Amino acid sequence: MKQWAVTAIWILTFFFSLPIIYMIDPPRNIMPASLLTVTIVFVLTALFSFKVKGTDIIVLQGIGLATFLIFGLFVETLLTQFCIMVYLLSQRIGKTDAYRIPINLTMFLLVSIASGSTYYTLGGRATEVTNNVxxxxxxxxxxFYFSxxxxxxxxxxxIRKWLLSIPFKVRLFDRDSVWEIIITLLMMPLGIAFYLxxxxxxxxxxxxxAIPMVALSIIMRQINNNQELIQFLQSVNHFGQQLTxxxxxxxxxxxxxEKMPTMLPVDYLYVVLYTHPERPKLVRMYRKDQGESFVPFQQEADVSLSVFRQAKAIIGSGNTGSLYPFLDALSNGQAKSYLSVPMMHRGQVIGVLTLASHVSRSYTNTSRIGIEIxxxxxxxSLENAKNFEIRKKESERCPLTDLFNYRYMMKVINKMYNDPSLEVFSIIMMDIDNFKQINDTxxxxxxxxxxxxxxxxxxxxxxHKGIVAxxxxxxxxxLLPGMDRNMCFAVAETIRLAxxxxxxxxxxETENRYDKIFVTISLGTSTAPVDATDPSELIYNADHAMYKGAKQQGKNRVARYI
Structure with missing residues (x-):
């Protein structure tokens, strides 16, 4: 509603103020060649804007003053509106940001009115063109410039307070406005030079x-683009190092x-792994709106299949429905641009990373280069992490049972003894009864x-009550952290019964069939620190209780260290 209100304000202000401006300061010195030249310069300044310290530089105020002094406020207002429209359209504004057009047109309309009014209020006159400074x-x-x-x-x-609801402190002059003031001051001699x-x-x-000025703008724009590319690639390299x-x-x-949505416009982000090419798997997905609707992945319906087959990035804009139904369904038809890149490892595509945005033409060749990296x-990173996890699992787990092994158990017991916040913990040692007989039989x-x-x-x-090894x-x-003797005994008895x-x-094998047998275990328990002051003593006491109190007393029972 606010965006519609801004559009309505611009329409009403524009069509109401133009006749008044025309009556107060009608066009003067109108010659077709001159007016066409000024119009061309306006368009060129809009198309070849550049950035300095994050600020968009359009030499609009320079040419604007000359236009105002030569042709009057009415022509300056019309050409400024036209120039801003050209500039905004050149920025590839999508539907979601379309509200910026009436906002900026309204803002610069008010700026034109305010600056022209101030000029005449301070004694400025509408005179014939003179080359005497x-x-x-x-x-x-x-x-004119200050207003x-x-x-x-x-x-x-x-705009920030009412339309965008951005909290801020009201300051006409702050650190961020210093550069804008400097630019405004630099535009004044440029405007006078245009006029003269x-x-x-x-x-x-x-x-x-105008020609050297536009040429300089093009050079500055190219330098700025190169600087942005370098900064983007530096951030990509830093991000890549963090991943590895x-x-x-x-x-x-x-x-x-976490990081990708901060680097580029990202409304959707997902990774498809092709570790098994015949069974690609969607392993992770991000949706900015946190939508919960489930969209089953189908490789034939997604852009990742083409990227995998070609081993080449795909960048596009427009409706994705006919080409890539999965992305269209995932975004509910809102995705207007996408970028999908292969994840290369040792010359093979092991996966595909896909980004999508609600804004058309969000991704450029610079984006493609960076995201390919x-x-x-x-x-x-995924291969390294996977190999590390495999090695860690092999070093900490028993390959037969997938339980933790002796090495890991001893590390945990030592850690428990050195943890001052852990007041008590217990251990259960157990042995399968008659296991040699089972093997022999x-x-x-x-x-x-x-x-x-x-x-x-x-x-x-x-x-989750303990650690099994x-x-x-x-x-x-x-191992049972936080459990005393009685609690440990109860858990041991539950295990025995299970x-x-x-x-x-x-x-x-002899009769080629499955048989059922009963198996029992004998268990011994010990509790720290009351039963033992170090790991070896704790294990020995539980083991002693198991053999003396359970095995030798008939098996299939729990014995507590005394």
Missing amino acids: LELSLLPIFG AYLANTIVLMF MYASRGWLGMLMI EELSVKHVFDLLF VGDFLAI YGHQNGNAILIGVANRLRKTVG RYGGEEFTV VAAETFMIFN
Whole structure:
């Protein structure tokens, strides 16, 4: 509603004020060649704007003063509006940012009215064109520029406060406005130079100063584009280094989805892995609006398949529905531009990174170059993290049961002893009863199956209450942080019942069938610090309780260290 209101304000203000401006300050010195030259200069200044310290520089105020002094406020207002429209359209504004057009047109309309009014209020006169600089009134000219800056600042404050609802402190002069003031002051001699060149040599004189000025703008624009490319590639390189430092696949994706929306316009972001090309997998997705609607991934409907096959980035703009139905469904038809790049590792495409935005033509060749680099960094990071996790798992887990191993268990026990916040913790040592007999009777392969089955029941029974490890052979360990003797004994009894209550399946090779057998375990418990002051003593006491109090007392029971 506010955007519609701004559009209505501009229409009413424009068509209401133009007749008044025409009556107060009608066009003068109108010659087709001169007017055409000024119009061309206006368009060129709009098309070849450049940035300095993040500020868009259009030499509009320079040519604007000359136009005002030569042709009057009415012509200056019309050409300024035309110039701003050309500038905004050249910035590739999408539908979501279309409200910027009436806002800027309204702002510069008010700026034209304010600057022209100030000029006449301070004694400036509408005179014939003269090439004598002494005949120009510098105070009204200074007021022309000062009121232009002031009106521009006030209108911007109003837009931020009312339309965009951005909280800010009301300041007419702050650190951010210093550069704009400097630019405004530099425009004043430029505007006077335009006027004098026209006065001395007519439209050719203005063209003589316009050509080097536009050429300088083009050079500055190219320098600025190169600087932006360098800065973007530097940020990409820094981001890539951050990715390669992560040693967890989850953390790699977390960092990617956190940083990428800050580098480019991103409303949608997702990664498809082609580790198994016949079964590509959508592994992570980001939607700026946090939509929850589920869209099943189908490779034939997505841009990633083309990128994977061609091993080449695809950049596009416009409606994605006919080409890429998945992206269209994911964005509910809102995606207007997209960029999809391959993730290359050792010459192979292992995945595809896709970005999409609601704004048309959001991604340029600079974006493509940078994101291609990100895609390669991402591929390397994922492979490194995956290999690290595999090596870590191999070093910490038993390959047969996938439980933690002895090395990891000892590291955790030492950490518990050195943790001052942990007042008590317990350990359960357990051994499968008659395991040698099981191996001798049914074979080592069935013995391994029993070990895996016991490990699964331990994992299911203990859950998040403790840490389950394979101590070695047929022995297992459970660490229970925060549990005293009684709680530990209760958990041990629950484990014993879970193992003994249900049968285990083994394969009888002689008769080529599966048989059911019962398996029991003997358990011993010990608690720190009351039972032991170091890890070795804690383990020994639990092991001693298991053999003396459980094994030798009939097996299939829990014994507590005393």
